[in-house]
Amino acid sequence: MSHAVLKRLEAVLGPEGSKKRQAKAAERIKSHPRSLQPGLARSDDLVATFATRAEDHQTIIQRITQDNLVAAILEATRQHNLPGRLFMEPEKFLKQLDFSGTSLEIHHEKPGPRDLIGLSLGVAAIAETGTLVMHSGRDRMTTLNFVPEHHIVVLKASNIVGSLDDVWPLMRKRKIFPRAVNFITGPSRTGDIEQTLFLGAHGPRSHQILILDDA
Known part of the structure; x- marks a missing residue:
């Protein structure tokens, strides 16, 4: 018909x-x-602006290099006294990381409610709001954005843009046309009950971004 x-x-x-x-x-x-661009979106140092804004939303920020990326991931799990079971999306960049000399046990299947820690690769980030951008895909695992209590995200510094308007050209240039795009600003939270802020209400209780210097 x-x-x-x-x-x-x-x-x-x-x-x-x-x-x-x-x-x-x-x-x-x-x-x-283009729509009107605020001052924060035109910052001379988008990485620093993003880090400041993200920390305002209780995201843990750490700037790293390729050489200490694996060590930083391992340290992030130890800081929260987490078990060695790390659920990692089967993304090409992450899969090439060598965890053989660590105590981490890597899993590529979807996490369940009792799985505590997930590792993802961020597609972009917005300096103006301190927001992380994630997308769905064959080698992506959207459940990591919502299920584990602790979410660690590796973000390449070159993918930090000024505003929301800058995200779409970046994705088009890289030929990323996903079915879903998630915008994440800090850990999950709610203030519905007696106006008391509670973390981890509908997703991760802690959110950590490792900004990778790829210049």
Whole structure:
């Protein structure tokens, strides 16, 4: 039924009309107008601005290099006295990390309610708000954003952008077209009960971002 309706529309509009609409849509995506950009989004040091804003939301921030990335992940688990079972998304960059000389036990399946710690790779981050950007995909594990009590995210410094408007061009440039995009600002929290802030209400109780210097 739907196919027949679409065929009738195509017959009425004609192939040239379709080509014009496609060209117009492509041009709109390529050079869409930008909204007003606040001062924080135009910072000279986006990494520092992001770190400050994220820490305002109780995210733990640590700046690292490739050489001490594995050690930083191991230390993050020890700081919270967590067990050695680390649930890590099967993403290419993360899978090449060598944990063989550590006490960590790496799992690539989806975590359950009793699994305490997850490791992900951030696609981008927004300096203006201190927000992390995650996306779904074949080698991504969206459940890590919500299920484990402690979520560790590796974020490349080059993927920190000024504002929300800068996220979409970055994803288009890298040909990332996911079914879902998650924006995470700090650990899960609620103040619904007696206006008392409670962490871990609907997701991770602690949120740690390891900013990787990839310049």
